[in-house]
Amino acid sequence: MKNILQEKASRIKLLITDCDGVLTDGGVYYGEEGEQLKKFNIQDGMGVERLRKLLGIETAIITGEASPSVVKRAQKLQITELHLLAKNKPAILKEMLSRLQLTGEEIAYIGDDYNDLEIMKLVGFTASPANALPGIKAQVDYVCESKGGEGCFREFAELIIDLKSEVFELANEVITLNNGRKIGKGESCYIIAEIGINHNGSLEITKKLIDEAVAAKADAVKFQKRTPEICVPKDQWEVMRDTPWGRMSYIDYKRKTEFGIAEYATIDQYCKKAGIDWFVSTWDVPSVDFMEQFDTVMYKLASASLTDFELIERILETGRPLMLSTGMSTMKEIENALAFINAFSPDYPLFVAHSTSAYPCKPEELNLKMIQTLENKFPGIPIGYSGHETGLATTVAAVSMGATFVERHFTLDRAMWGSDHAASVEPQGLQRLVRDIRDVEIAAGDGVKKVYESELGPMKRLRVNISDEYKTKPLIS
Incomplete structure (x- = not known):
């Protein structure tokens, strides 16, 4: 049964709902001037917003009612397809399908009364509240546990989100970057030396780190780009910190470590001359706008940003491949992020990195088998590993377990001042890491006995x- 529902949900692009008995409890309420009022459930409103944000699915209302309250509720939820005083619901549906260039299979409908039966015959996925008429419940694909006006719309919306989140058409087993490099199954592991903020605001240190990454034969270096005024909580701005530049407020310290246009232009030219890829983790929308001045190979989404759909959408608009990390996240949050990306474009070039967001991370919390779990959960998407441990063996093990790319923080000296240095790899360690990963790849062979x-x-x-x-x-x- 679930497979059938999953197939139906996979095609949905618009959810249509009746009003009385679904969005409301069907009760009649009158104001002082006799105006008919409606009692809506806030959870249902959240269902409208989650469908829009996670899957790009809009909601429409077709109702025989004409209460001003319905109009106000639709405006609040930004529902533009509002059809009042509907006498012929199938006719309204057919007009909508023609105008929106949709098919009946791409429509979901939730209703509670016999006047909904005809329209239900024309759509691909149907539901009813728990207290719908018996004849309606016998006809629909799904009967909600919740009653009308008590969250049944939200329940149906979440069902669609869950079912679509489990169906991924993303089939990029190998992704080709804009410089011709390939990442995915059957390709050499793409090794990323994350400089991050370990440059401590110094271009001199940055160049040394790039040189060491090139010497180690890493494939790429990565930085982090933030707008401090957005990313630093206001209550932390004036907290005083001891820094290499003396004692200063936390916001001033974060400003000090951020590179601007001149520094990134230098990095861009330096990496091109050295023959190494470079890209950044962007932490806010203005940072994506800033980075679009450069032709980087991809964007990275930090684990902390996995639920920031505004940021994800801005990155997707660039069309550049997206590598997202999954530390500090539940499987449901990962599914929601991928469903959002899938709704934007089913074949968007996407990488997923298993990660545990502890710095440094204890071996018992690395959970490397998650690489295979993600690979099985999201077939076709290149899965990698972003590590924050102190040793090298576990990162090499990640490659042997299927990681198509790995990322490790990188520093000149783990004793340097800064938050990420302790969980970083030094130059000699990076050289050994790259060497051992290449040895493991060669040793893996082809699986044919000879x-x-x-x-x-x-x-x-x-x-x-x-x-x-x-x-x-x-x-x-």
């Missing part, structure tokens, strides 16, 4: 019975 030339000598010395095909095979001198 006898290597190097085994013939031991075979002839040690094996009791040698197959005829190898008895006369000459040894390599």
Whole structure:
């Protein structure tokens, strides 16, 4: 049954609802001047907003009522498809389908009365409140546990969100960046040295870090871009901090560590000359606008931003590949983020990184098997690993478990001043990490059993019975 509902939900682009008995409890309320009032449930309003934000699905109302309260509620929820005094609901639906260029299968409908039956026959997914008439409940795909006006619309909306979140048509097993590099199954692991804010506001340190990343043969370096006035909570602005530049307020410290146009222009040219990719994690919308001045290979969405749909949407508008981290997140939050991206574009170039947001992270909290869980949950999407541990072995293990890319914080000296240095890899460590990952990739082989030339000598010395095909095979001198 779930597969059937999932298939129906996967096609939905518009949810239509009746008003009385669904959005309201069907009661009649009168004001002092005899105006008919309606009692709406705030949870249903949240359902309208979540459908719009997470899946891009709008809501329409078709009702036989004409109460001013219905009009005000629709305005509040930004519902533009509002049809009052509806005598012929199927005719209204057909007009909407033609005008919006939709098919009946792309419409969901929730109603409670016999006058909803005809329109239900024309749409792809139907539901009713728990207290709908028996004949209606017998006809619909889903009967809500909630009654009309008590959250049944929200329940149906959440069902659609859940079902669509489990159906992903994202099939980018390998994503090609704008410079021709490829990331995904069957490709060499894409290794990212995250400089982040470990440059401490210094271009000199930045250049040294880039040089060390190139020497280690990393594929990319990554930075972080914030608008301090947006990202730093107001109550933290005037908290005093000891910094390399002396004692100053926290907001001034964050301003001090942010690079501007001149610094990023230098970074852009320096990386191009060195032959290494570079990109950033953007923490707010203005930072995306700022970074669009440069032709970076992708954007990274930090774990803290996984639920920031305004930021995600702005990144998607750029069309650049998006790598998102999943630290400090539930599986439901991950599903919601991917559903939002899928609604924007089913084939958007997307990477997902398993991560645990602890700095440094204890081995027992790395949970590397999540790489395979994500791979199975979201087939076709390149899955990687963003690590914050202190050792190297576990990051190499992540690659052996299927990570198509890895990211580790990178510093010149773990003892340097700053919040991220302690959980970072130093230059020699980065060199060993890249070397070990490449060795693991080579050692993985192709999975086809064979006898290597190097085994013939031991075979002839040690094996009791040698197959005829190898008895006369000459040894390599």
